[in-house]
Amino acid sequence: MKLKSEFSKEHVVSIKDFSVDEIEHVLDVARTMEPVAKGRKTSDILRGKILANLFFEPSTRTMLSFEAAMKRLGGDTIGFASADVSSSKKGETLADTITVCSSYADIVVLRHPQEGAARLASKFSSKPVLNAGDGAGQHPTQTLLDLYTIRKEKGEISGNKIGIAGDLKYGRTVHSLTHALSMYDTEMTFIAPQPLQMPKEILGRLSRDGIKYDQQQNIDEAVEDLDVLYVTRIQRERFPNEEEYLKVADSYNVNMKTLEDVDDGLIIMHPLPRVDEISAEVDDTDHSRYFEQAANGIPVRMALLSLLLEVEL
Amino acid sequence: MSEEKKTIKISPIKKGTVIDHIREGQSLKVMKILGLTETVVKDVVSIAMNVESSVGKKDIVKVENREIGSDELDKISLISPETTINIIRDYTVVQKKRVQLPERIKGIVKCKNRNCISNQREPIEPEFKVMSGEPVNIKCIYCEREMKEEEISENIV
Ligand SMILES: [Zn+2]
Numbered sequence: 116m117k118l119k120s121e122f123s124k125e126h127v128v129s130i131k132d133f134s135v136d137e138i139e140h141v142l143d144v145a146r147t148m149e150p151v152a153k154g155r156k157t158s159d160i161l162r163g164k165i166l167a168n169l170f171f172e173p174s175t176r177t178m179l180s181f182e183a184a185m186k187r188l189g190g191d192t193i194g195f196a197s198a199d200v201s202s203s204k205k206g207e208t209l210a211d212t213i214t215v216c217s218s219y220a221d222i223v224v225l226r227h228p229q230e231g232a233a234r235l236a237s238k239f240s241s242k243p244v245l246n247a248g249d250g251a252g253q254h255p256t257q258t259l260l261d262l263y264t265i266r267k268e269k270g271e272i273s274g275n276k277i278g279i280a281g282d283l284k285y286g287r288t289v290h291s292l293t294h295a296l297s298m299y300d301t302e303m304t305f306i307a308p309q310p311l312q313m314p315k316e317i318l319g320r321l322s323r324d325g326i327k328y329d330q331q332q333n334i335d336e337a338v339e340d341l342d343v344l345y346v347t348r349i350q351r352e353r354f355p356n357e358e359e360y361l362k363v364a365d366s367y368n369v370n371m372k373t374l375e376d377v378d379d380g381l382i383i384m385h386p387l388p389r390v391d392e393i394s395a396e397v398d399d400t401d402h403s404r405y406f407e408q409a410a411n412g413i414p415v416r417m418a419l420l421s422l423l424l425e426v427e428l
Numbered sequence: 429m430s431e432e433k434k435t436i437k438i439s440p441i442k443k444g445t446v447i448d449h450i451r452e453g454q455s456l457k458v459m460k461i462l463g464l465t466e467t468v469v470k471d472v473v474s475i476a477m478n479v480e481s482s483v484g485k486k487d488i489v490k491v492e493n494r495e496i497g498s499d500e501l502d503k504i505s506l507i508s509p510e511t512t513i514n515i516i517r518d519y520t521v522v523q524k525k526r527v528q529l530p531e532r533i534k535g536i537v538k539c540k541n542r543n544c545i546s547n548q549r550e551p552i553e554p555e556f557k558v559m560s561g562e563p564v565n566i567k568c569i570y571c572e573r574e575m576k577e578e579e580i581s582e583n584i585v
Contacts, residue, residue, distance in 0.1 A: 131572065208549060209545065227545075230543055231544050231568065231569075231571035238552070251543070252571055
């Protein structure tokens with residue numbers, strides 16, 4: 116399988132840099148990674164390669180998943196898990212840290228609390244940079260694994276009615292996902308209380324691009340004819356007081372009652388960790404896919420590492 | 429207001445650059461963008477604010493003895509897209525054109541997002557992609573936030 120021909124990216128910074136063809140190519144390669152990701156087959160296509168995990172803020176699970184992806188392919192990892200142990204505490208610029216650390220490794224994975232950090236890193240790094248989340252900005256591997264999950268479960272991304280629920284105003288995950296889905300032929304339903312609805316600019320862009328969407332306040336009412344329900348967390352700190360939060364949080368719970376009249380094929384996704392948005396009783400139904408979704412992060416990250424490192428599969 | 433009265437306020441210059449049709453109240457920001465507020469500038473600069481014109485009030489800035497380059501002047505379009513530039517030689521306008529919005533903006537505006545990496549102590553200049561001209565809309569190449577006219581004007585470096 117030739118990899119480079121359909122993927123000319125030097126870095127993976129933002130999902131907005133991707134065309135549909137490039138997304139589909141990453142997802143195709145990810146599918147071929149499944150047996151290795153699950154440990155049924157072994158691979159050493161990245162043997163001798165080193166990944167530097169530079170995590171300026173902790174995100175244990177993201178870090179572990181990159182580590183697992185690299186090691187499944189025979190590569191190795193170095194890195195740090197928080198800013199406390201990096202030189203940034205001593206006042207070093209991110210530019211300098213990247214210049215130095217990219218000379219130690221073959222690929223750099225960056226997690227940083229400031230928006231645009233990965234773009235800056237890509238300008239100073241001598242090696243490919245993979246954005247693992249920059250502040251309220253981009254987290255492209257999350258979006259790609261979300262798309263991978265939808266495609267894997269539904270055969271394709273286009274043609275689905277997708278409900279997106281939670282904090283749509285501030286949530287970076289849902290903004291990136293909405294952007295990516297708008298490149299496909301999907302119908303979107305945004306489910307959130309009015310103060311946390313999708314920002315006007317994003318809705319305006321969807322209208323201009325001719326994307327069909329509607330807005331709902333209540334999950335139970337919106338869920339009926341959806342193919343996919345993507346649930347995200349509503350954060351307590353967005354509300355003026357506990358009482359207001361509880362009022363909303365209560366109506367944002369997916370439980371057995373929510374699922375009474377839904378389509379048999381409905382799948383429920385969540386970027387995790389969840390708090391109260393999805394009751395544990397839902398885990399055992401045929402609808403839940405959030406744990407598979409998290410597992411899908413491994414083949415998707417394996418695909419990106421192989422593509423960026425330009426190895427033959 | 430008659431043509432005659434206008435010429436009294438804006439006396440002609442022998443040579444240099446006349447920046448006309450600046451949006452009312454934006455002349456100081458225009459000077460800032462052009463670096464004319466720096467103390468090292470030795471050119472004679474005169475400003476006229478709130479001048480009546482056929483389409484409402486405007487500001488005018490005149491810089492004597494210096495022909496400012498287009499690239500420099502085009503930056504003004506960010507805060508005042510209707511601005512026109514007149515290059516004067518020997519009391520005659522030898523070149524007249526409207527400022528044009530460049531495709532990329534570097535170093536004149538800072539990003540409105542305080543948590544943007546371009547607002548930290550890093551060895552880079554803020555940089556924006558121009559998304560649209562009317563109304564002006566630019567997008568930070570780092571954090572991808574978009575900025576509208578008023579926001580741009582508030583964030584001139
Ligand atoms: Zn920015």
